[in-house]
Amino acid sequence: MLDDLYQQIILDHYRRPRNKGKSDPHDFVAKENNPLCGDEIEVTARLKDGKIEEIKFAGHGCAISQASASIMTTKLTGKTLADAETFITSFLKMMRGEHLFGGKELGDAKALEGVLKFPVRVKCATLAWHTAQEGITSLKDGAK
Amino acid sequence: MVPVLDAVELEEIRDDFPVLHQQVHGKPLVYLDNAATSQKPRAVIEALNDYYQRYNANVHRGIHALAERATREYERARERIARFINAESIRSVIFTRGTTEAINLVAYSWGRANLKKGDEILTTWMEHHSNIVPWYQLCAETGAVIKRIELNPDGTLATPVISPRTKLVAITHCSNVLGTINPIRQVADAAHKAGAIVLVDGAQSIPHMAIDVQALGADFFAFSGHKMCGPTASGILYGKERLLDAMPPFLGGGEMIREVNGTGFTTNDLPYKFEAGTPNIAEAIGLGVAVEYLDRIGMDKIRQHEKELTQYATDRLRELVEIQIYGPLDAEKRGGLVAFTFGDIHPHDLATIADQHGVAIRAGHHCAMPLHKHLNLGATARASFALYNTRQEVDALIRALKEAKKVFGACPTARQMGY
Structure with a gap:
């Protein structure tokens, strides 16, 4: 069962996080924390031609939250804001057990489905995604 | 040194607590979250x-x-x-x-x-x-x-x-x-x-x-x-x-x-x-x-038993080189609990792995956020003891921590990751 949680893909992202740091300059920044765990995360992103050119995360947390943040950045890079939002919504649905991704589109993010067997850890897996969602929303609100 | 509670007395005490006699994830339950809440005797x-x-x-x-x-x-x-x-x-x-x-x-x-x-x-x-x-x-x-x-x-x-x-x-x-x-x-x-x-x-x-x-x-x-x-x-x-x-x-x-x-x-x-x-x-x-x-049972006896257990736990934990224990190391100056971090493994990951070995510990800020901020800590893991805990249970915790080390072995330190 432990292998469902700490899959090789997750451990790999944890050990070698992708897009760790801060986008500079950036078009949006969002910060979230999980006071229960003491986890903190900051997501920054830069757009080009309506697409996410670069998205990075900084902060600290458990293996699940860090790996999930790393995976999130790899999945959202290159997407339009609308596609990124759709992807985040699908991911969060999966993490609520409402919707199962079958397709390839989820890629490494599929590995996080194993976290569902550990209900108290689900919020670790969703923190970065909620933060990215917040960043996108703030950008859209600013544009109105 | 002869323990204040011998094996027979300790077994009698454990028999008073029905909840202790069960398996968790296929392993005997080792309940080390007594500072959160203790188990209840049959009486x-x-x-x-x-x-x-x-x-x-x-x-x-x-x-x-x-x-x-x-x-x-x-x-x-x-x-x-x-x-x-x-x-x-x-x-x-x-x-x-x-x-x-x-x-x-x-x-x-x-x-x-x-x-x-x-x-x-x-x-x-x-x-x-x-x-x-x-x-x-x-x-x-x-x-x-x-x-x-x-x-x-x-x-x-x-x-x-x-x-x-x-x-x-x-x-x-x-x-x-x-x-x-x-x-x-x-x-x-x-x-x-x-x-x-x-x-x-x-x-x-x-x-x-x-x-x-x-x-x-x-x-x-x-x-x-x-x-x-x-x-x-x-x-x-x-x-x-x-x-x-x-x-x-x-x-x-x-x-x-x-x-x-x-x-x-x-x-x-x-x-x-x-x-x-x-x-x-x-x-x-x-x-x-x-x-x-x-x-x-007697509060002085309970204190002595937990002191021995806490000293044993701190000694065994310190065998793991990357363990950092918070608070005084002398069991005389501390109650029956030990908060620690283990290398760069996040306490939540430690707690999940321990749980899979039947060992219940706490991870997080333990409702003491100002202290964690004051010590510049994100979260800590905590093992806390009660009158019914044994040295064998401390050993089970140590085994679980060694397993965690295996899972996360080659992790970079937080600093290397650029905080």
Whole structure:
């Protein structure tokens, strides 16, 4: 069962996080924390031609939250804001057990489905995604 | 050194706790989260059932056999608890839902009547949120201010600086993270000399050592039943009668009044003045039984057993080179708990892996966020012991930690990751 949680893909992202740091300059920044765990995360992103050119995360947390943040950045890079939002919504649905991704589109993010067997850890897996969602929303609100 | 509890005695104690005899994820349960809540002996569980099955009735009201029995058992519990802590009298022992409610009672009732702008509440960095937030609320209302006694590098308390403006010292007897046992008598003497009173959060001390509230010099002593083998939603506020008498009531309602007329009310005597509404009768009776249970084994014996176990645990943990233990390393100076971090493995990951090995530990900030911030820590893992824990269980924890190391072996340090 432990292998469902700490899959090789997750451990790999944890050990070698992708897009760790801060986008500079950036078009949006969002910060979230999980006071229960003491986890903190900051997501920054830069757009080009309506697409996410670069998205990075900084902060600290458990293996699940860090790996999930790393995976999130790899999945959202290159997407339009609308596609990124759709992807985040699908991911969060999966993490609520409402919707199962079958397709390839989820890629490494599929590995996080194993976290569902550990209900108290689900919020670790969703923190970065909620933060990215917040960043996108703030950008859209600013544009109105 | 011969352990204070031999294997046979320890096995007898463990037999008193039905919950301990089960498997978790296919492994024997190793329950090391006693600082969060302890398990309950059969005698306590049966006392709850007994009340509901044989004499469920309200207390202090009915003129019938069941009500008389319920009242008798409820008040007998109070007497037992009063003796257990060497209270001034049974009038000074108030049933609450736990430590949190007890401290809130003092903040609301004593605090609002006695504090004004500029007064100081002296506390420490190692308090549980329940001994912080009520004072923040009180300060916001009255304009009083919080001051803190500093920490020494080893996690013990620095000498308190008590100013003429200090009205209250709110201090934990034993830290739920550092494990530090604070020198309450010394602090109380200094506080009293300056005209301040002392509230002691005893939640983490009373399950593990003999408590004499008068010898400690405590004006108020708050604790929870559920951490000391009693039911949840049971707890006590001990207060000096002189202070309690002068305080306005906390909650208004039945039981706390002597008389109510068309325009007002007069308050009941102590301790009922502070026990508005139907209390948690079964739980109060259960706490009385828990106290009797602990007394039978002997608090000095329990303290000695846990001291040996804590020393064993700190020694074994330190065999793992990347372990960082917080608080004093000498078991003499700490209660039966050890908070630690292990290399760069996040405490939540440690707790999940430990759980898969049947070992229940806590991970997070343990309701002590200011302390974690003060020590610049994100989160810690914590193993906390009770009278029924064994060395073999400490060994199981160590094995689980070694497994965690295998899973996360080659992780970069946080610093290398560019914080």
